[in-house]
Amino acid sequence: MCFMENPAPVFYAKCKHTVNVPKEPTPQMCPKAAKRSPPSWCPDPPKPTSKASSTNRLHLYMRLPLICTWFYDIVWPSITKELDESKDVVESQLDNLHTLQTNETGAISTLNSQPRTDKLEPTNTSGQFHTTQRSPFSHDPYIGLPIIGNGMTGIVLKMGERRAVKKAKKYPPGSFDDPKDMEYINKINQQTLENEIQVFERLGSYEGIIPYFQTSQYGIELALAEGDLESYLDTCAEREDSLKINWISSLIDTFAHAHSRKVFVDDIALRNILILDEKLKLADFGQSILLPPNTDITSADNDGLNVQVEILHIGWVLYSIASWRVHKYYFFNSENPDLCWPEPDSFPNVDDVLCGKVIRKCWQGEYASMENLKDEARQLLVGH
Known part of the structure; x- marks a missing residue:
């Protein structure tokens, strides 16, 4: 509909015409709309308003939460939940980070012996060639989780009773006499993780393959097996x-x-x-x-x-x-x-x-x- 905005010059939301500001701004048709037979509101697109316009800003503020909800529910359906879960786990275990990250002895199996108790729903449901949506983490969300598996190029951390995450093994400074050796090995380990992500995406969801839920440059979230x-x-x-x-x-x-x-x-x-x-x-x-x-x-x-x-x-x-x-x-x-x-x-x-x-x-x-x-x-x- 045509309606009037403060301040002058006044633009109509759906037409390009202006009118003088009345003493009491009220919705009204523009002159062109009023001359139609019968009179009808202008269907034309709105003209950009000035920075002082409050109507468009209010409209945007009202829509922004809906846009955010749509973005997280449709584009990344599980990201909100995953970030919350990861944040809770990280915050609860940051104090024990040093102990957990160094306690690698005895962890030969890649997964803990905790049984799965309910139905898992992996992200990938198609057997066709596809690309998994990567999680837009701005930081490593898995810091502080307990190590339950230790391999040549990667480690496995426990996220909960139903899920684990596989990460590239990253050696800290001082692990090797030559820093270039450390950088090279860390690079190879990261490339190995990226290759595994591509393989999971190629294979898709299949009965005989461990379900994966989410991938990022920080790791692959997998179902937690019994052994x-x-x-x-x-x-x-x-x-x-x-x-x-x-x-x-x-x-x-x-x-x-x-x-x-x-x-x-x-x-x-x-x-x-x-x-x-x-x-x-x-x-x-x-x-x-x-x-x-x-x-x-x-x-x-x-x-x-x-x-x-x-x-x-x-x-x-x-x-x-x-x-x-x-x-x-x-x-x-x-x-x-x-x-x-x-x-x-x-x-x-x-x-x-x-x-x-x-x-x-x-x-x-x-x-x-x-x-x-x-x-x-x-x-x-x-x-x-």
């Missing part, structure tokens, strides 16, 4: 074949998914497979390789890493589950500088082992792809 598979096999009594079969099938499906997303997992080890609600979840993708989306992964090779080498490692993981014993193996070790395939007689006999046929073919390099492995495993496990 890792290596520790579980070492400490828990052997479980029934039905659970073993479920775990073996789940892992095969998950690795097939990773390859379908053109990702070489690379660091395939029991310690990097977590347990959440008695289900296996792949984690730790810092060393993983992101191939171009149009790559034929069956013929891809990255410094000796290929589909057969990935499946070779998977075979050892499957064998560990089937035999309920920890078996560690890594193809790229100092004892194999020429990257020679293991001799057939170097593998254990798996004739009487659950899924022994599949495991043997993994070791012998007989699967051209994870899809081939998945198809044969399904046929073999149908009757179990």
Whole structure:
């Protein structure tokens, strides 16, 4: 509608015309609007008002809270909640920062043994290629959290009963004789974290992958698992074949998914497979390789890493589950500088082992792809 503002010259909110200021400013039509037949309010856009105008400023002040609410609820749906949670945790533990950050001994597993008690809702819900919205933290919100995992390039901190955060390991000044060494290692650790973020985004949400909720330059917020598979096999009594079969099938499906997303997992080890609600979840993708989306992964090779080498490692993981014993193996070790395939007689006999046929073919390099492995495993496990 046309309405009048103080002071003069008076502009109408939705037209370009001015009138003399009346003794008592009241809403009224401008002359042009009044001459219409029948008279009607001007639909034209408003002309910019002077700095002294109070009407537009009042309108802006009334709308600003709504704009802020829209921004945080729509653009970053969880950021307000996350910042509040992080702030509360940080403030409650700042006094213990020095003790917590230096207490790294004994933290071998990447996640605490606290069970998850309710449903988690990860941010990423699509299996398509996408980019996660990064949290606009202006500072590290994870300072002061207790360390529960300590790896080569990163550490894991506990945020609560349901969530943990993985951060790049950052060495303080004086950790190395040469400051350049410290800067170089810190840079590599940060790049490793950034690579892992990209891998999580490429893989998307999948049943066999540890859920992630939020990423930033400071870390990756993950579901807090109950432990890792290596520790579980070492400490828990052997479980029934039905659970073993479920775990073996789940892992095969998950690795097939990773390859379908053109990702070489690379660091395939029991310690990097977590347990959440008695289900296996792949984690730790810092060393993983992101191939171009149009790559034929069956013929891809990255410094000796290929589909057969990935499946070779998977075979050892499957064998560990089937035999309920920890078996560690890594193809790229100092004892194999020429990257020679293991001799057939170097593998254990798996004739009487659950899924022994599949495991043997993994070791012998007989699967051209994870899809081939998945198809044969399904046929073999149908009757179990």
